[in-house]
Amino acid sequence: MFFQLKEAPKKTLDTYDKISELVRAILDFECPDHRANHHILYSAxxxxxxxxxxxxxxxxxxxxxxxxxxxxxxxxxxxxxxxxQLYTIIRGYMHLSDEKQREHFNHHFRFSKEKIDAMYTLFSNKELHKQLQLEAAFYQCLKEDITPLLTQFE
Incomplete structure (x- = not known):
């Protein structure tokens, strides 16, 4: 008798997850001196x-x-x-930290889904940016593209 292992279903990331991860990554990049005993908003x-x-x-x-x-x-x-830019990103992080608003944000970003997917795909391959020493330029471009999306919250 053969045993088959069931593969755990892969969680698909929705737009809310992607943009939240991008915003957090920008904050982490902006605050390289961030300490683990402080909240990221304190450092930002x-x-x-x-x-x-x-x-x-x-x-x-x-x-x-x-x-x-x-x-x-x-x-x-x-x-x-x-x-x-940093002020807008901080405000966006604060808005996105409310998990109860997931459906609202997914609806809000429905017209920017392709743009967010492209940014997230590039972010997922961040090792290439480090190898080519393009990390600072990548995060600058990411901030410039994500900031207009976050200004729509206010």
């Missing part, structure tokens, strides 16, 4: 505060007539962009 808000401080600092030295003033303007704009 600390990083957010550092972007806000940099933004406020460089804003004071904005002067288009000098090179250092133009540098300050560019630094201000970069800090402002990073602040806004």
């Amino acid at each position: 808000n600390s990083k957010l505060e550092s972007y806000r401080e940099a933004r406020d600092f460089y804003r004071r030295f904005d002067n288009p007539s000098t090179s250092i003033g133009q540098f300050s303007r560019d630094a201000y704009q970069l800090a402002n962009q990073k602040y806004n």
Whole structure:
């Protein structure tokens, strides 16, 4: 008599699972100094505060007539962009943390399903990004693509 092992059914990931994992991965990448004894939101808000401080600092030295003033303007704009992106991602993480809203979010993202699937497939092959030293560029592009999807919550 032969025994057959039953394979455990594979859980298919829905859009909610995929976007939640992507948002969490972005937060983990943004906060490499995250400690296990802190919640990810603590580390992310600390990083957010550092972007806000940099933004406020460089804003004071904005002067288009000098090179250092133009540098300050560019630094201000970069800090402002990073602040806004991280703020949106944090808010999206907070919204997505409510498991009871799974059906609502799956319905909400139904028109972006293909885009989310493509992002998740690329994320699943993240070892290739590390080998090619494209990890930072990948996460920057991922933030740029996922941020507009998360702004629809508010």
